[in-house]
Amino acid sequence: MTDLTHRPRPLFIDGLWHEGHAEARIAVMDPATSEIFARIGAADRDQTGMACAAAARAFPAWRSLTGAARAQVLEGFAQGLRARHAALVALQMRNNGKPRAEAELDLADAAACFDYYAGLARALDSPAPVQDLSEDGLTGRGLAHAVGPVGLIVPWNFPLVTSAWKIAPALAAGCSVVLKLSEMTPLAELVYGDIAAEMGLPAGVLNILTGFAEVGQALCDHPQIAKLSFTGSNPVGAQVMEAAARRIVPVSLELGGKSPIVVMADADPARAAELVLDGIFMNAGQMCSATSRLIVEAPIAPDLIDAVVEGARARRLGAPDGAQMGPITTAPQYRHVLEHFARAKAEGARCLTGGAARTDLAGQFVAPTVYADVPTDSFLWRAELFGPILSVRQAASEHEAIALANDTEFGLAATVVTADAARGQRIASQIAAGHIWVNAPQIILPQSQWGGFRASGIGRELGPAGLQAYQQRSFITTQG
Template sequence: MSEISLLPATLEFLQRPHGQFIDGNPCTGSGNTIAVINPATEAVIASVSTASTDQINAAVNAAHQCFTSVWADFNPYARGLILNRLADLIEAHGEELAQLETLESGKNIVLSRIFAVQQSALCLRYFAGWTTKISGETLPCNFPSMQGEQYSAYTRREPVGVVAAIVPWNFSVMIACWKLAAALACGCTVVLKPSEFTPLALLRLMELAREAGLPAGALNLVNGAGEVGKALIEHPLVNKVSFTGSVASGEKVNVAAASRMIRCTLELGGKNTAALLKDADINRAVGGLLQTGYIHQGQVCAAPERVLVHRSRIDELTDKLGAALTAAPMGSPLDERMPFGPLSNRPHFDKVRHYLDIASRESRILCGGQSLDRPGYYITPAMVQARHIEETLMQEETFGPVISFMAYDDEEELLGLINHSPYGLGTSLWTNNLAAAMRMIPKVESGTVWVNMHTMVDPSVPFGGVKKSGLGREFGSAAIEEYTELKSVFLCY
């Protein structure tokens, strides 16, 4: 095993006291502390104090004060410059951020460099370009003139105000940047709550945001478990919540936001399907499933968790994929050569083990699914043969290195199987038959449909789900609409 060496800056950061970031400054506080665990070794690498009620109020008040006195009226071009400077700083300190994210999440260091650094910077630069392009429209009026007067109307897009952004543990920096980039570009201010499992890289991001020139109070961070997120959503000065996480938590967030009649964006994951038509290129599909179904141990909201394959091709697919999985090594996420590493935390490890136990009773485990006898939360990538669409692992999200495979016979049956799910985040169709793909796309109940690819997202293309996979959209012009209110103005002259 050959692990990379940790930077002195990474080691120094781990030794600091950690807590919140409020009104432009770090602060610890006297509340309880959370131990941050390295999932590859189960060692405690840092501790973080949880936010007190006073600190939560201080963070929201700072965001509100900055919104009303500074940021909402900030020069749009200057907003974009700050977001671009933050992107520059993320790239300049990229290895430090990537190491922190790997240490706390178990993500392979190469993936951390791609997602925490490259994709985060890309998202910030994309929304930096939006700051000067948020506009309304001029509209004709149809009122009759009574005494020669004339009428005109136009619309304005105005920032919604303070945003509570609640971020999961799987891609903490990248998903935080999805939310804060769009919100800040629109003139909103943000209070960010990381997962209690992965607070460190985001605390470092807060320091970089201050260095980039973001005004004090525009971006704040409070740490803690679910009760901290609940307090944010219920705070009277919070005008919108953007949440990424589980369906169970998202339903509670939705109810709390609805009770206050505030905006709510939910991205809740799903039981995503990869559908291989009869003519699919199996070798291409094997490579695609390795890259998208098992990346970060399957802890990706859009990852394919169930694969529907034409009955004539299913053995070919499972044989080739099983051979590739068996040959792939598993080890430390700080080893650049290791494609597979640990799950991100103990509760999630236990959850995946629970689903594998169910699979052993209801289905047939073709390969993998073993826990390694070593420190860390390691489970080997698993393939499950399903017999029926109602099996647990064909309906419930495992969010782990487990893909279920099931055969079908014709296109009509395939569409029914794809849509037989409480979720609707992403679906991929693997085929060289463009006509078949174009026929199916409108009938697939999914927020995103990929063809001959899976999981890929782009900041210019809206991303989100239907059914229990969520409400609203990240990215693109749709995100601008999520963080702005539309005001209509009438003029008589």
Template sequence: MTAAHYINGQWVAGEGADLITVFDPSLGQPFAELKATSAAQVDQAVAAARQALPAWKNVSASQRAAYLRGFAEQIDQRREELITLQMQNNGKPRHEAVVDIDDAVATFNYYAGLAEQLDARQNRDVPLPVAGFTSRTRLEPVGVVGLIVPWNFPLVTSAWKLAPALAAGCTVVLKPSEVTPLIEQTYGQIADAVGLPAGVLNIVGGKAETGAALSNHPGLDKLSFTGSNGVGSQVMRSSATHCRPVTLELGGKSAIVVFDDCDLDQAVEWIVAGICWNAGQMCSATSRLLVQDSIADALSERLKTALETLRVGNPLTGEVDMGPLTSLAQWNKVNEYFAIARAEGLRCASGGDVLRDSGWFVCPTLYTDVPLTSRLWSEEIFGPVLCSHRFSSEEQALTLANDSRFGLVATVISADLQRAERVANALEVGHVWINSIQAVFVETSWGGTKGSGIGRELGPWGLSAYQSVKHVTHCLG
């Protein structure tokens, strides 16, 4: 089998029992195979990271920054091959794949900039109210961290974790999703290209067995996970067993709130982007549309037209607006929700079915006047399925938007900016957009409330997640 995993600076073949088959979702056909890593190989990766930690954390932060800038440059140099792989393995339209590459480059450059400031921040004095004492602050790496990333934004979610972890001085064991294992191999190739010391970055591919071996490993000092709530709960239990910190970025069932003073055509553009980007396979998908009742019918008609004119197809054979779902399992899941919608008698304004010609395509879908008791209203579908519900007042809109076990993001659309700001401040989520697409900047935080996770990524908060604070206090006698 191919040497597809990166452990202690060496490429090795997997020795696990699982065979990973990599598919082109536009065709529903495999195009690569690799064997998963074994639990013993996960042990080797953690041991390599542990061995590399003392030297890496004592490298100056400015030197670590130089490595991060090398990662950014190397990703940019590999741009075309990475874009093609995103289109082939994820089914992303080209314009979305370009955004992903730009995001990864920006993330490494941003954390390089933060790392360049770390040496100057080290050992800062702390003002104390008592004479005869001094104290200084040290920011130290957490240690060896496990990073488990999902399949919907490969390269991107790993950059959000890997860049700040390396900047902080941590060593890393990264586990990509078995659905999209190939693109994360790029980080191992780049580690070789920039001369990253062996053991600082390790990449172990596999399925649930590999994930469990990593999340349960006693040699980790922290674990950061992005994925489903079900697996996140297991990761949290494992971390609790070892009393170690965990960052969890989990699911969402986000609201997009549309008031009657909006520009309807502009609102449609933002709504469609919020549910159809990456074929709706986003934890941040604004899949609950709350629309003021006086414009609900007119907005639904425009949405129906917009969804039905989207170009859905294979991104490798032509320009498309939306590609397929990334896996057969996800295609089956969305199809099950279409069946639930029919059983519940939901009103389908557009779509409501899978496309069966070839590949794992589904119709962009709109259900209108969805009752709050519907499973489609409350459960994360992870596909281009939009459910709308009417409201009459700002207070009712807020009540409906906050009535969710999730709290990741939300969008507010209104010409009244004072009202939009009021609503944004009252929404129980981690990020709100006002009159905008879901523009995510590395300088701002990412993470949610309630069942959407624990902790924050991106911005300075993303770096802090991989740092431990130490104070050294002297009695001057």
């Protein structure tokens, strides 16, 4: 198996690997054991500038290629990921603590994203249709142009996936890329540089930086970066948006969530419990889309809550290869989750199960946790906790359930569970969220759409909208 942990030159700039010049090095940890298993270099501000300049030089030629030519490159990335399947799955299990099934799903999702945007890239070669504009012989046609070199900043909770969601449409549109990785999980996404080098991708089209906050700030401030796309926390997203505003460049933000799962009284309790458990405990709740608020119609509430508590207690934690739920990935987030437990206890929250660290296990494990009868003004109900913490409230009616679902500053995702298909669509259409599942697990397909309302962000990823996020549009009007 290929060793992806030894990276003496972890920066991919202008087609070559470079050592990091920052004084501090990145310590890469296994959260299941708290072991530091690798140390790699980080970029400094000057190297960030080098990467941005390389992307700017590469942009004109890359933009000028046919969509079909860019599609071949995207398919090469998909093939390269699949060829490294075993090594990448093992690395995500080690660096993120992901159970094997989740690590394999992430890899499959990333490869599928590159394949999907290869198809959209080929479609760009079709000529824009001419429109009749008036009886005076005026015609017009719209054109799409790559926005330019783009800066992409990705988080630690889904390596490979969140980067694929950005790299693939950006390259498909004809943009060159500077990708800044999370310092918490920097190793897996470096394979994009390996694949680019193998394929002979023109120098500067894809640049990859490891580093700390100063790298992200330098990327946001660089005058040659024409667009910023960020996935992460709301406070950092606000800083990215501020930087974009100073330079008047477009920005896409995929931020936090406090997503509801609404279960109606006619739902099958066993199926509903399965969707609830997976919605909050997948990736140990470290998902912006985690359905962390259970809103259950009163008649089914006792049976459903019992089933959820039983399922939470039965969740297998431990070494990722045999687990259903892994550890908290980063040490800072582990501390935050323990602080949430302490605050909930101090505030008298009714904990049905969990609410503590799993001290019987090595590493950063916490128990799957369920709180009942959570007040709507509690931090448990309102704040994004980014851990395996479920808050439960009962609703007396469909109307109240919808009102509770929408009682949040966020609006990223939601789930509706009901035996009545028409009712499911009716409820889903009234929830203010960017992606809503009806009787379905949290499957996010490349051809769908992702992004939120309100504090959950700006813009959309995936589907045609994901490609359009990296394009500017012009319109040509012609007489005669």
